[in-house]
């Protein structure tokens with residue numbers, strides 16, 4: 242293994258390139274629903290709809306993250322991947338508890354939720370990504386994108402000039418906090434490392450999957466906003 246330790250400079254990775262290249266990334270992270278939270282004009286019935294539907298989403302997201310963990314344990318050549326993904330699973334455990342308490346605060350029932358079409362489509366997409374034949378690089382890219390959209394969106398609502406209503410601060414903190422940002426950067430690093438080594442076929446699949454995630458995220462916000 243001689244000569245392998247050439248220091249990799251912190252150049253912009255493939256993920257950053259894709260996020261810059263595709264306008265859809267900005268559409269997903271600066272959606273009108275998020276902008277309405279940020280400027281305080283949000284319709285609270287939209288917020289409640291989002292809350293109920295996102296609880297359903299998160300429950301579907303857990304098995305997907307578990308599938309990424311399995312892929313990491315089999316395919317990854319870096320021992321740290323597992324810890325990062327396991328940390329993500331642990332935070333989903335907290336998140337489920339948070340949804341329960343937040344929903345009761347807002348009088349949003351969490352049982353018998355009518356699952357919206359956008360949510361159904363998103364969970365079908367996740368199920369396909371759970372298949373063993375889906376490459377680890379593709380799955381981890383999707384995982385990063387799903388988390389990053391929420392991180393960037395809600396962090397935007399916490400910036401100094403934002404007028405986010407105080408009763409929504411807690412929600413924005415959940416995904417917009419610095420710790421969650423750090424976690425997303427760890428996922429991004431893993432994804433970049435995998436993509437750098439990937440074949441051009443896998444790279445294409447990962448980019449397409451990245452775009453599909455963004456489309457699903459936009460549809461999800463649309464649903465919350467009530468314009469889907």
Ligand code: HMH
Nearest residue numbers: 295298299387388391461
């Ligand atoms: C729809 N995307 C959606 N819900 C979430 N909770 C996240 C991403 C982040 O976990």
